Structures are given as structure tokens and as C-alpha cells.
């Protein structure tokens with residue numbers, strides 16, 4: 277699904293062009309190029325510490341770029357706040373899930389109504405997609421399994437009706453079967469038109485549903501292409517079992 281002239285003309289919904297970023301004096305992104313086409317899934321792969329999370333945080337307006345351009349639908353949005361990125365429809369589920377452990381499932385969904393969504397609608401969608409959440413509606417999120425928490429995080433994110441979903445290490449701490457189930461849901465969302473950027477160390481989990489993959493090493497995207505092509509370029513270690 278890559279490489280045709282028609283696809284090359286599509287304006288990416290979210291784009292990093294030569295983006296640099298760091299922590300204090302230490303630069304960790306050294307000119308990152310990434311382009312998320314509308315209605316597609318881009319898998320950002322690579323080993324620990326390569327800069328995937330930092331790139332995701334730049335995309336969400338949570339971390340400043342010190343160079344290059346962050347673009348949304350072709351428009352430069354460097355310096356955008358997380359709130360303004362959310363208003364543009366960029367929603368992120370950070371590494372570690374981003375649910376409130378001391379709130380119940382229902383209260384967690386309620387906390388996502390700040391954007392104007394109705395709790396009843398959020399519940400209907402969440403429990404429709406993940407019936408187990410309906411059964412756990414009065415349970416504290418922190419006492420649920422990792423997979424259930426991830427389902428809740430995803431339901432919260434979808435409640436805001438995002439255009440772009442940023443998922444950082446969805447597979448972390450989850451059993452392989454649950455990871456497959458979660459990525460099946462993500463694939464359905466992409467079918468429905470959502471654009472998704474996934475940072476994932478466990479490449480095998482996401483490659484089957486990705487439209488495009490990018491390999492990040494030491495703060496640089498060293499290859500971008502069709503999933504099979506990128507899989508071929510990756511050392512066995514990086515594929516994560």
C-alpha cells in the first residue's frame with residue numbers, strides 16, 4: 277500500500293519533518309521524519325531508548341521540538357500545547373495506559389466528558405466495544421487486569437472522537453492473546469477511518485495491521501516503508517519474540 281504517485285500526493289494528517297528534541301542539553305531526536313497518512317496505521321518500531329516515546333510526545337504537544345517542523349494537515353504547528361493538539365483531534369494514550377487507578381471504570385469515562393461528550397454515550401460505546409468493561413463499571417480501574425485497563429484507556433480516548441490516535445507501547449505488560457485482541461480493535465478503528473500512530477517495541481504485534489512502518493534507532497528514523505520491507509531490515513532481536 278505504499279509508493280504510488282497518488283499516495284505520495286496525499287497530505288499527511290500528522291507529520292514530523294527533521295524534528296529535533298531533547299531533555300535539557302541532551303538532544304535525543306536528531307532530525308526525525310515521519311508522516312501519518314489519513315485513515316492509515318503507521319507503526320514506529322525500534323529498541324528501547326531510540327526515542328519513540330519522545331517523538332510521540334512531540335506529536336501530542338507534550339514535548340517541544342527544538343528544530344524541524346511538526347505539521348498537522350500540512351500546517352506547521354510547532355509549539356502547540358497539548359490542549360490545542362487535542363482540539364485538533366490528536367489524542368494520545370501514553371506508555372503506562374493513562375487511566376485513573378483510584379476511580380471506577382464509570383468515573384474514568386466520566387473524566388473523559390470534559391470535551392463535551394455525554395457519559396451515557398461514552399458508556400454505550402465503551403461497553404459495546406468491550407463488554408467486560410460494562411461488567412466492571414463500578415470496579416476501581418487500578419484493580420483490573422492490564423488488558424482491561426488498556427481497553428478502558430482506549431475507550432476514554434475514543435470518547436473524544438479523535439482524528440489521530442497516538443498509542444505508545446500498547447503491548448506493555450499484556451499477555452500475547454490480549455495484545456492481539458487490542459490490535460484487532462485498533463485495526464477496526466483504522467477501517468472506520470481513524471489515523472493511528474503506534475510506537476511499539478514488540479514489532480510482531482503491530483506489523484500485521486500496519487500500513488506503513490518506520491524503524492527508529494538512536495533518535496533517527498533509519499527506514500520507512502511497507503511493513504514487510506521494514507521487517508526484513510530489522511535484526512531478529514528487535515522483533516521482540
Ligand SMILES: Nc1ncnc2c1ncn2[C@@H]1O[C@H](COP(=O)(O)OP(=O)(O)OP(=O)(O)O)[C@@H](O)[C@H]1O
Nearest residue numbers: 299304322323324325326327328329330331371477
Ligand atoms: N524525562 C527525561 N529526561 C531525560 N532523558 C530522558 C527523559 N525521557 C527520556 N529520556 C532519554 O531520551 C532517550 C529516548 O527515550 P524514549 O523514551 O523517547 O525512547 P523509546 O524509544 O520510547 O524507549 P522506551 O520504549 O524505553 O520508552 C533515552 O536515552 C532516554 O533515557
